[in-house]
Amino acid sequence: MTRQISPTSNQAQPDHYEELYRDFRWEVPADFNIAQACCHRWANDPATANNIAVYFEDAEGNTATLSYTELQQKANQLSQLLSRQGVQRGDVVACILPQRPETAATMMACLQLGAIAMPLSFLFGPEALEYRLQHSEAVALIVDQSGAEAFQQIRPACPTVKTVVALDCSLENALDWHQHMDAMPQTFSAAITKATDPAILIYTSGTTGAPKGALLPQSAIIGNLTGFVASQNWFPQERDVFWSPADWAWTGGLMDALLPTLYFGKPIVGYQGRFSADTAFYLMQKYAVTNTFLFPTALKMMMKACPQPREQYKLSLRAIMSAGEAVGDTVFGWCQTALGVTPNEMFGQTEMNYIVGNSVQQWPAKPGSMGRPYPGHRVSVIDDDGNEVGINQSGEVAMQRLDIHGTPDPVFFLGYWKNPEATRNKFTGDWCRTGDLALRDADGYLWYQGRADDMFKAAGYRIGPSEIENCLVKHPAVVNVAVVPKPDKERGNLVKAYIVLSAGYRGDDKLVAELQAHVRGKLAPYEYPKEIEFIDALPMTTTGKVQRRVLRLREEERSKETN
Template sequence: MERASVIHKTASDQRPPPYWTDYEGERRAFSWELARHALQGLPGGGLNMGFEAVDRHATGALRDHIALRFVARQAPALDLSYSALARQTNRFANVLQGLGVGKGDRLFVLAGRIPELYVAVLGALKNGTVVTPLFSAFGPEPIATRINLGAGQVLVTTDVLYKRKVKQLREQMPSLRHVLLVAEDGGSTSEPGTLDLATLMRNASDEFSAVATQPDDPALLHFTSGTTGTPKGAQHVHGAVVTHYATGRYALDLHPEDRYWCTADPGWVTGTSYGIIAPLLHGVTSLIDREEFDAERWYSLLEQERISVWYTAPTAIRMLMKAGAALADQHRWPALRFVASVGEPLNPEAVWWGKEVLGLPIHDNWWQTETGGIMIANTPAFDIKPGSMGRPLPGIEACIVEHLEAEGEPPRVRLIDTPDVEGELALRSGWPSMFRGYLNNEARYRKCFDGDLYLTGDLAKRDADGYYWFVGRADDVIKSAGHLIGPFEVESVLMEHPAVAEAGVIGKPDPMVGEVVKAFVSLKDGYAPDEALRLDIMAHARKRLGAAVAPKEIAFLPTLPRTRSGKIMRRLLKARELGLPEGDTSTLEGGA
């Protein structure tokens, strides 16, 4: 079916009236200083992310309003009001104080979407403790790597995850002083070398005053994978809460009466910024489903929980599309008024599917771990160009640039003013949630900037109407189901298999999850490239990395293409896999 290139909005698409309907006027009037005035702040001018998300609501008109609603298949729903959440997070902050953990110390959380995770994140922030969420599907090696890189002192996890993924490597994490366990059966734990969180919480006071953090004090440490070396730790500050608030208003149009559902796992930056913090800042009720994706269940939750604003991922949308419109037709969701998506580019077909099946188009948006918040978005009041990631939000100045110097030189770029010309997407520095550094890697951080321009590493173009269009990535990072996967980390684990001599990893386009990890390996002498060995290598990778990160496909090659300096040419592997032009092979080992 032929479709229009633009989805035009009407008044019926906008209920309640969106916060902004004058794009240029709102951008001209906006300032980050004014945006901060919407928050309360601490006495003496401080700013604390946990206080703004919870405490400023806990004694006011929203004190009995539901903040978090947890649902699961085999358990009754659990509702936490803003006042109850304040008491629980106060208890957790006091637990940390009792352990000698304070401002600037680092806490890691490794768990599914359980109440204790949310209480730990918010309580730690109130305590001034830096929080790092970990994806619960990670294998033991990625977990240990990140805790060691971040010098994590406290880990909050479940007894089951600890036994499966942490205990075996505990002695290899020397900074880890305290492990606080949540019993998955609802009881208590007595695992040697750990503490039972439920017992600590019962014995802690529910009175606590947020630590006097300043806007530039560290709050969150999010790890994001690079193409080489170890994962990069992007550091964010308490002042980022201003961006979380502003983007919750402009990009997600959150109103206090909304019932909101962000499906992102808290181990992903979206699940922290927009699954925990932003909705609480706006006083909304957030639904948190503890189960994995199930199309029938998701449609039922949208209907039964009267969800009004839904923030999800392209992978989930494609899975719903695959389940068929007939399943959707069995449900009604009159409360649903806005659907947004992030994680990877959303193809036009999915945007139109939302319009035709859900009754609402899907609003794509763009941001990165490094930006800390949504930068470019399709928003409620404005027309959508399906396939576009939208236009910059108030306070965000975006542009397209081209590089003028050869690779390896300090970045120097020139603005591209002509519409529809591809280049690198860049953002003018100054928004509050901009990352303040890569942990222990100042040189890598400096390379991200040319003057006051942050170079995103994403290739894009801007059309004549100011809409931005994603083209591709300038590096080899693999994005699968919204998760960023560094090839080097996967290659390193593959190389540990006794049969593997060398390994190269690429992202292979996949209609469901965006990209799947495909590995190319060459074998050591004495090993035959048969199916049994392929399955054994895949099992090894899944055990060490977890199913989300491990390769979905493995191909055997006699040798891998390398540069003369010994670097595996992933670009060449990908070009050959996809039948694309191989480009310059002058640096290839042995010549072209």
């Protein structure tokens, strides 16, 4: 789907960026389906049919493998089951599953059916799930024990979810995965879809209002490929095996790991369990992992736990992509010396993913830089009016609908689900705004300067304050609240809440713990406020809007004073 660019060698090379960027052209077929590209074509080729698609292991040591043929058969059976339950082309099918083979099969089943797959994190609490299931009007759900309890709590509030398939768990009025799948044929006539047809719905947290559902087309995976190939030092190569701890329900795990690995017919390692440095090194050694996507926070944990990993583990790593926050000089240097790999930092969003980054074997990486626009993507820094700013001037990172040759960029999202106003606001003319500020140096590298709004990242997760604030305000002790990032050396930022208390409540440690538990039980664990400060009144504008920026600056100043 993209014109092949061949690496010159495995050693560090001179700067080939301008040539690669100038000569690249998109080749997007009119008819295209992610499931066909990521599974069906490999399963139907005798030379690749028995190749491993997924290696699986869980925290208890249980293991499994799934070939491309087996993955296709499971996908066919699930497509048959869903279609017999009335799921039609264009319907939204939700999935609450961790990294396991059935997750890959579910994605393939939905996509070849022509349905819209909506992956949901098993970390979501009941409130977060309820909103997404209601707003998307999902008609079916595939869930295992990791999400069963949360769904059961809000099931009566989600009447559109007519079909529930329960995997390794017990739910009332649900179809048992194993029982019903075994009764289904292992063949299925896949839908013919256009490259521009909707394929995947992923909800992103916002700074104001509820989370927005970004609707991705079938072509989005094609748009990801230049960044994926480049950041992974020209994936695929003969013995490549991919692993990342990133949740397959998120853009980082789905579009930066699972789908592109399967697109190239290579194996990916799925691990069901908590991340730890020891687990990371264990998995990389056992499965001879060559390529990975690791958040800077994960790299920091690995660096501290095992400063000299190659003295303890036999590693096969040849490429590391990192995103979510700046890697920093210390971790960058550790990757080079201790792992023998220079990390390629990357930047993107769910709406247009994998658009800027590095590829150290093809152009030099500057530690701390977001990198350069990947081939096929026209990315720049613009002002409020949509004009490109000068060198070393701060502006908002934005991407043009068309590449430098005037060809539509296939990576773009189709729009926000049932929210045309938010879709319009995302654009200034043909520039799609990211909300992230950066400056561009004379070599074309982008340098992150912060958020244009109140969004922030903590431990690699994209955090929108609105959902957390809405959750806290529901507690009777809270009159008003503002959520801001608190700078943290380990995680980049911590989630901090400034809270105005209701009359009769005392701001003590007991209440702090109660409020944290309140959020943790309803949203994702990484969203609960690690720190709470009680305040008499929040800073407000004359029109009654909370000035989160004032509180952000306060936290930044405090951080400077303590460092």
